Amino acid sequence: MRYRVVILVSCVYQQEFLGLSDVPSANSHTSDSVVPDAVALVDGLIGKALAASASDLHLEPAANGLSVRLRLDGVLSTIDLIPADFADNVIARLKVMGELLTYRTDIPQEGSFVFDATDGSRHDLRLAVFPTIHGERAVLRIFCEDGQPRSxxxxxxxxxxxxxxxxxxxxxxxxxxxxxxxxxxxxxxxxxxxxxxxxxxxxxxxxxxxxxxxxxxxxxxxxxxxxxxxxxxxxxxxxxxxxxxxxxxxxxxxxxxxxxxxxxxxxxxxxxxxxxxxxxxxxxxxxxxxxxxxxxxxxxxxxxxxxxxxxxxxxxxxxxxxxxxxxxxxxxxxxxxxxxxxxxxxxxxxxxxxxxxxxxxxxxxxxxxxxxxxxxxxxxxxxxxxxxxxxxxxxxxxxxxxx
Ligand SMILES: [Zn+2]
Incomplete structure (x- = not known):
């Protein structure tokens, strides 16, 4: 499955992220490799949300994968679809970052963490996960002071x-x-x-x-x-x-x-x-x-x-x-x-x-x-x-x- 990346970000993970669905990488059949992929994918997604000045990043499970949506200027836009094969790992990675219980997928959980962006900026993020019939839904709230009116x-x-x-x-x-x-x-x-x-x-x-x-x-x-x-x-x-x-x-x-x-x-x-x-x-x-x-x-x-x-x-x-x-x-x-x-x-x-x-x-x-x-x-x-x-x-x- 090929998926579209609309936002342009100079993020070191961008190439990996773009390439993920196209290249059946040599090590993708080993279970160990899934972890670094999920790490890069999640970092890339947060990087994109930050670059677009989004206030929220939604990962919404559907039958065909995780729908990636950004809240931009108050309105949600769908920007991507993460193949279903990666969905669980992406959500699990987020839960690790938010210090949530990864083995519990049947209850709502909330957490927060600080994200260090590739440009050196730090961001406070709040994570909420919620079980749905297609798997867990995750919403990241981004508190970004850049670009906010100061006066x-x-x-x-x-x-x-x-x-x-x-x-x-x-x-x-x-x-x-x-x-x-x-x-x-x-x-x-x-x-x-x-x-x-x-x-x-x-x-x-x-x-x-x-x-x-x-x-x-x-x-x-x-x-x-x-x-x-x-x-x-x-x-x-x-x-x-x-x-x-x-x-x-x-x-x-x-x-x-x-x-x-x-x-x-x-x-x-x-x-x-x-x-x-x-x-x-x-x-x-x-x-x-x-x-x-x-x-x-x-x-x-x-x-x-x-x-x-x-x-x-x-x-x-x-x-x-x-x-x-x-x-x-x-x-x-x-x-x-x-x-x-x-x-x-x-x-x-x-x-x-x-x-x-x-x-x-x-x-x-x-x-x-x-x-x-x-x-x-x-x-x-x-x-x-x-x-x-x-x-x-x-x-x-x-x-x-x-x-
Ligand atoms: Zn325009």
Whole structure:
């Protein structure tokens, strides 16, 4: 069986990898040789994923082999098929790297390891394996800091949104929320805000609670929490509030308990930054109230709601036609697109009066360009396409909400 390698990587294993299916090598009939082949194959696959800046590498078993898929700019692309004969060895090799139990193929397992790339860079990887009817499925999560936006200015946001983020993060207390669905780049945005705070006000005591820690930042005390373990968000936050913390990053508001502690921290003179799964700023307010946060607590703590999405950018090398650099997808890299809403007297009044979400939304959209408008201007300037906007924001995305 011949299989196709689409990504171009100058990896020392590339030749071996390419040649594997074509050349019935002299030593392939001895069982010993399978091990080095699997090592080279796996290293080659991870090397390719890194070179393509993929966030995840999937190895999905099917009847004819292991399907190799990369998550590129948020979207999965199938790039290869590993012949069924090699599948078990490839998965076994990954399990060895992740220090998982190789003899257990009937249970889900998770692990992590550090990968030394051929260019000398080191990468933190998380491995999860899961049994399926065709064998084990493996997913590698790659935490790659290269190419990630380092500063708020690099996120691709509009000037006014960037200004709102910087203004709010310069405050000494209150709550800043970055919202959106999974994969909307919320944690990347929080990391850039953390860097901004550390650079502009270096004397502050800044702590983050994360699950997992995706980027390491100098000057930031980073704590890895276990959402379902002993050191969960609520417990870690309670303990931290008794210590001398001024700025607190909380990875995610997951439930009413963490929402209450976050608000309490913001009420007691801390600047708290967190994320919440919600569609738009009005929904964010509604969700917090549903979680039992009193409207007056919300209006006295909330400084900014930053509702964000990520849109893939049209590949500049081929103008979206599809080329080697974009792995024929027509897209390369992503840009953020956001609606930022600062608390003001009108909004405060509406929240206190328990205004319905629809009215809050109309009021917010009147004063702050919404996600559809933001995406629309990105399409106009050729940075992305209408198809991409529809994929991320839905079909109604071309409509702008006037009034
Ligand atoms: Zn291209």
């Amino acid at each position: 708020v200015d690099q996120l691709g946001l509009s000037e006014s949104v960037v200004r709102s983020l910087k203004d709010a993060s310069g405050q000494t207390s209150g709550l800043i929320l970055v919202t959106g669905p999974a994969g909307a780049g919320k944690s990347t945005t929080l990391y850039t805000i953390a860097r901004h705070i550390l650079e502009t006000t270096p004397g502050r005591s800044v702590v983050s609670l994360e699950d997992p820690v995706e980027q390491r930042i100098d000057g930031l005390t980073q704590i890895q929490v276990q959402p379902f373990g002993e050191l969960n968000y609520a417990r870690a936050m309670r303990s931290l509030l008794r210590q001398d913390v001024e700025v607190l990053f909380v990875g995610e508001i997951r439930d009413a308990e963490s929402a209450h502690i976050v608000v309490e921290a913001a009420l007691t003179g801390h600047l708290v930054l967190s994320t919440l799964h919600s569609g738009n700023p009005a929904e964010t307010i509604a969700r917090l109230i549903e979680m039992g946060i009193a409207p007056y607590q919300l209006t006295s703590t909330l400084r900014l709601i930053h509702s964000q999405r990520l849109l893939r950018k049209t590949c500049r090398d081929c103008n979206g036609k599809g080329c080697e650099r974009c792995i024929t997808t027509g897209y390369r890299n992503r840009t953020a697109c956001a609606q930022a809403v600062e608390m003001n007297d009108t909004l405060r009044q509406q929240i206190i009066e328990h205004a319905p979400t629809s009215r809050l939304r109309t009021l917010i959209d009147k004063n702050n360009p919404n996600l559809h408008e933001c995406a629309g201007s990105l399409v106009e300037s050729g940075k992305t396409t209408l198809d991409e906007v529809r994929r991320v924001l839905g079909v109604a995305s071309t409509k702008t909400t006037n009034k």
